[in-house]
Amino acid sequence: MKQLGTPQPDSDVVNKEPRVLLIGYGWVGQYMGKLFTEAHYVEGDGIIKTQVKNEDDPQFVENCGKYDLAIIGVPTPMNPETGQCNVSIVEEVVNKYKDCVDIFLVKSTVEIGTCDRLEKKYNVPVCMSPEYVGETLGHPLLELDRTQFQIIGGNKYATRCISRMFQKVLHADAQILTCESREAEIIKYFENYWIMRRVGFWNEVFQAGMMLDANFETLRNGLTLDPRLNRTHSNVYRDNRGWAGKCLSKDMPALAFKMRELGSPLETLEFMIEQNAKIRKEYNDENQLMPNKPTWKK
Ligand SMILES: NC(=O)c1ccc[n+]([C@@H]2O[C@H](COP(=O)([O-])OP(=O)(O)OC[C@H]3O[C@@H](n4cnc5c(N)ncnc54)[C@H](O)[C@@H]3O)[C@@H](O)[C@H]2O)c1
Numbered sequence: 001m002k003q004l005g006t007p008q009p010d011s012d013v014v015n016k017e018p019r020v021l022l023i024g025y026g027w028v029g030q031y032m033g034k035l036f037t038e039a040h041y042v043e044g045d046g047i048i049k050t051q052v053k054n055e056d057d058p059q060f061v062e063n064c065g066k067y068d069l070a071i072i073g074v075p076t077p078m079n080p081e082t083g084q085c086n087v088s089i090v091e092e093v094v095n096k097y098k099d100c101v102d103i104f105l106v107k108s109t110v111e112i113g114t115c116d117r118l119e120k121k122y123n124v125p126v127c128m129s130p131e132y133v134g135e136t137l138g139h140p141l142l143e144l145d146r147t148q149f150q151i152i153g154g155n156k157y158a159t160r161c162i163s164r165m166f167q168k169v170l171h172a173d174a175q176i177l178t179c180e181s182r183e184a185e186i187i188k189y190f191e192n193y194w195i196m197r198r199v200g201f202w203n204e205v206f207q208a209g210m211m212l213d214a215n216f217e218t219l220r221n222g223l224t225l226d227p228r229l230n231r232t233h234s235n236v237y238r239d240n241r242g243w244a245g246k247c248l249s250k251d252m253p254a255l256a257f258k259m260r261e262l263g264s265p266l267e268t269l270e271f272m273i274e275q276n277a278k279i280r281k282e283y284n285d286e287n288q289l290m291p292n293k294p295t296w297k298k
Contacts (some may be wrong), residue, residue, distance in 0.1 A: 018068035018165045021048070021101065023093045028073035028107050031133045035147075035169040036071075046096075065283075069165055070101040074132070076108045076250070083253030083291035085111040090116060098124045103158045107131040109188050109251055111146035112258055115154065115181035127154030127162060128181040135246070140232075149175045151185045153184025189255045192248055193269065198233040199243040200272055206236040242279040249287035253294070260295045 020039035022029045033051050042048045074089040077197055087110045094104055103125045106115055110128065119126040129152050132141045141147065148164050154160045159178040166176055179187075207222070209216040216236060224231050243249075250272050259266045277290040 018064035019066065020165075021067040021070040023070050023072045023097065024074035026073060026075075028131050028133065029071070031131075032071045032073065032107065033167075039071075040067075042097075043096065052159075065096075065100065067101045069103050069105060069180055070097055070164065071105045071107055073107045076110055078250035078253055078288065078291065079257075080187050080288055081292050082295055083257040085109070085250070085257075087111055094118050094122050094124065094126060094287050098122050103127065103161060105129050105152070105162055106257070109192075109247065109254075110185060111254060112182060112185045112189065115185065119155070119181075125155055125158035126181070127158050128184040128188075129153070129162075130184055130191065132191070147171075147174055147274060149177065151179065151184050151187060152178045153179045153181040153187075187253060187256075192251045193255060195233055196243055196252055196272065200276070202234045202236050203241055206241075207237070239282070242276045244280060244283070244285045244287060244289060246287060249285070249289050253289075253291050257291075259293055265296060267296075270294070 018036075020036040020216060022033055022039050022041035025033070025041040026045050029041060033041060037051065040048050040050055049173055069091075072093060074093060076090060077086050078084070079086050087108075090106060090108055090110055091114075095192070097102075101124070104118075104127065106126060107127045108128075111133070115126045115128045129150060133139070134141065138258075147170055150170070152162050152166070154162075156178075163176045167176075170176075178268075202220070205219055206216050208214070209219050220231070220234050223229050224234065252269065256266060256270050256273060260270075273290060280289060
């Protein structure tokens with residue numbers, strides 16, 4: 001029963017249809033599961049389950065059935081040698097589930113051009129929706145009721161179907177932008193690039209403050225009085241400089257790889273990846289920040 005004070009999509013009214021399968025049930029998959037509360041989910045073991053509160057008691061679904069939509073939130077790690085985005089798990093699951101899914105929606109961050117390629121290869125609609133939910137404290141887009149927008153890239157028919165599905169589980173103010181899947185893939189990378197540059201900028205303000213005996217908080221407060229500069233990503237942690245984390249660490253080298261492959265390198269990006277790796281040398285990061293053999297070094 002729905003409890004007062006915990007707003008959520010009303011499963012009886014909006015959520016029996018569409019039939020949704022969440023492929024990958026980690027951070028992103030579970031977040032999508034909060035929107036599509038009746039969705040089934042599957043992980044690497046291939047066992048399809050219903051979403052239940054008690055994780056010790058998952059309910060198994062007898063057989064796969066047919067799904068209107070499959071939302072893919074599987075890992076897309078970096079090739080440690082070159083930095084290229086490895087989309088092999090995305091491809092594997094499209095191939096595996098294509099016969100029981102009408103439309104795929106990729107929430108994983110994928111190499112630009114992946115959705116078009118898979119759509120043609122497997123003859124099934126494969127759309128892209130950049131995911132913005134983060135894992136940091138107080139992330140502005142973490143709460144469902146703050147979901148302001150969805151971007152859905154793909155062919156016209158599929159994006160229209162998916163938009164209708166999202167309309168049912170989002171509030172009326174949320175905007176849905178449809179576009180080409182390639183455009184959605186590019187948007188995701190450049191959103192991360194923008195965040196990375198902001199972190200880099202504020203770290204340089206911090207560095208200048210230290211060298212010039214100026215208080216960083218005063219500089220930050222003064223700079224952000226100008227409404228054109230806001231405070232997002234302006235925290236600088238004295239003992240944790242630069243950027244790392246699950247997403248930027250793999251997505252920045254992947255973007256650099258792709259643009260160099262296209263013969264149009266983003267040299268500022270490449271330089272910033274290197275600078276950041278130098279700054280973070282002492283931190284023993286879990287995630288690799290620089291490819292072993294960056295293509296821009298050849
Ligand atoms: N975490 C975030 O805040 C965030 C934000 C935006 C985009 N993304 C992107 O979303 C993707 C997933 O990220 P995440 O943080 O949710 O990862 P995660 O590691 O938390 O979850 C990945 C899930 O995929 C499952 N999985 C692995 N192989 C599978 C297979 N063959 N079949 C089915 N399921 C399989 C895992 O068991 C796990 O449940 C990545 O591409 C990431 O870059 C993440």
